[in-house]
Amino acid sequence: MDRNIILEDARVRLEPLTQANLPALSAIANDPALWEFTFQGNPFGTPESAEAWLRDATQAPDMRAFVIIDRESGEVCGSTRYLDISDEHRKLEIGWTFLARKWWRTHVNSHAKALLLEYAFEKWNAVRVQLKAEAVNLRSHRAILRLGATHEGTLRNFRIRPGTGERRDVAFYSILDTEWPEIKAKLTSG
Secondary structure: OOOOOOEEOOOEEEEEOOHHHHHHHHHHHOOHHHHOOOOOOOOOOOHHHHHHHHHHHHHOOOOEEEEEEEOOOOOEEEEEEEEEEEOOOOEEEEEEEEEOHHHOOOHHHHHHHHHHHHHHHHHOOOOEEEEEEEOOOHHHHHHHHHHOOEEEEEEEEEEEOOOOOOEEEEEEEEEEOOOHHHHHHHHHOO
16 A cells, blocks of 8 residues: 555545644644543653654554645644555554544544545455444444444453553444445435
């Protein structure tokens, strides 16, 4: 998968994440509400942790990270990425998505996810796109279901949260290539 993918429609633009995006992302992402129900916690708490987050996002061979930009205002809204990209099995995950609170329940998430799904299924030829969310993150569950993904199940004690030792259950969702045409029609009809 190309590292220089740019995805856009009339409302949002997804550009490859770079060092130049870090100040804007740090400004909007240092909000505790964004990280309240996530596994990793706030990676923007210090300049060093933000730099580590950027390195992890941009250097992993099985990830492609994006900055999300609202096309009308030109504002940086957040970030998302493809991860666990498997050419052999033609599958990947969409995740690590966060949006500034200002952009919650707006056009941004649905348009960004539609662009990511369209590229995955129609250009990259995926047969499966996976999404997951911490079981406690009801806001993310609702957003994933609004996309049309199927809940596959919740894995209990899937991981242990760093620092707290809290056991976390994780809910898994997917969209298959055979489901994509119907989901695309619903996503693009409104």
